[in-house]
Amino acid sequence: MELWYTEEQTEHVRLSMKVKKHLYSKKSPFQQIDVLDTYEFGKLLTIDGLVMVTEKDEFIYHDMITHVPMATNPNIKKVLVIGAGDGGTVRELTRYKTIEKIDMVEIDEVVVAASREHFDITACRLDDPRVNLYFEDGIKFVEGKESVYDLIIVDSTDPIGPGEGLFTTEFYKNCYKTLTEEGILVNQNESPYYEEDAQEMIRASRKIKDIFPIAEVYQAHIPTYPSGHWLFGFASKKLHPVKDLDEKKWNDLGLKTKYYNTQLHVGSFALPNYVKEMIETGTI
């Protein structure tokens, strides 16, 4: 018997991965969580049937969501991570000795439990003494807070289900207030290639641009996400991700990374014309 997992990337496009074993399946109060062992990608975590993280390419996503803001401002001390139940984002953050506190707010305890059981390489770092784990709604968590964090990372699911509120103007405004003066907001920002994803990306980018004086978009190659062309948002009150990058300073830290480097950091902000035009005009 052959077992295949298929993601409907759009109504007309499907990516299928051959599966060794279905390791885990649980319905939480929020969503359906599964772990599959695949031949090509190692272990795969899905939420509501969509690819969240695979062992083979998680390093790309986690490198780009953490090292880009950390290299832009190596003085970051207090970090808020929203979502990120698999632990990969926190794993990368804990490599910075200068970070004093990481508050991670994941709405769904079951995602963390599944990851602890099956993605021990990533999830184990949640036990770092600097990490405080809150099983709460990230949208509410940022309400009423002022000037608390130097960095907020929104490592969310797509803007459907519990992740939807993380793509609203109100949420981004609260993030702005919650950030310190040199604060940075980074969010996973969908793909520009398939229309539905692109619409979400445009909406989120333009909302953020209305609130933050600096708002840029950067890209990475993530093969298991739809189209493989994935975007992140970088927003801040003061710091520019390219002009304020001190390449030497980050390189002097001596962190070994499999995807990220400071040249690629700069290059990742050079977007294709069609993506720039989408964001500028608001239309596809």
Added chain:
Amino acid sequence: MELWYTEEQTEHVRLSMKVKKHLYSKKSPFQQIDVLDTYEFGKLLTIDGLVMVTEKDEFIYHDMITHVPMATNPNIKKVLVIGAGDGGTVRELTRYKTIEKIDMVEIDEVVVAASREHFDITACRLDDPRVNLYFEDGIKFVEGKESVYDLIIVDSTDPIGPGEGLFTTEFYKNCYKTLTEEGILVNQNESPYYEEDAQEMIRASRKIKDIFPIAEVYQAHIPTYPSGHWLFGFASKKLHPVKDLDEKKWNDLGLKTKYYNTQLHVGSFALPNYVKEMIETGTI
């Protein structure tokens, strides 16, 4: 009835596209050629069942394989294109008024016939008076020529079947001789992500590095190619694709492009660490 086309990207990964209609199917002396009309990607040309070009994302591939060398040296006058039967590479080249001659060598007349019939936007440019079409073997075409072309573009299939000889040391050596003093060789160079593709990419990159004093690799997001992370090789006798790029000069040409811009040109040479290490060490 639902019709789906599925590409086996690896033994364990498949990309499927929903098909409106199977428009064309012919076996040439070299390979099997098909044209499908898909819902998401428009028309799709396959060779031996593998994705060659789709209407939706061909602009990415053709922008990157032509404008990168042309912006590095806007004085290019004589171009040799090997493969490229769909006509997209020649279409982009004919936009440069300064180019005097384009010799296109495609081994398989049937690919051009199928493209003329179904990809009229691309293939029609083959009728530009500067274009000379040779239905010959590109490997033999470069034998014995000296200092004839300013640019050679190897727009080939994968290194199986008739494309195999385009990935050999002997072929690259002949390209070197065929190029003028400021000559540039650009080749499609597979993906770094899946092992089999990465092996081909490493082998080709290292062969080219042994022959050309300047040999770099650059990347693009091509959603319908395996992993979406696609590489090109840039090799030359003298000119460096980043250091010798005159952004202003290219921008002054006023060419409108959907993917390419000169910032992205620079950024595309900033490779992820794992790709750089593959090429440097020769191992995955």
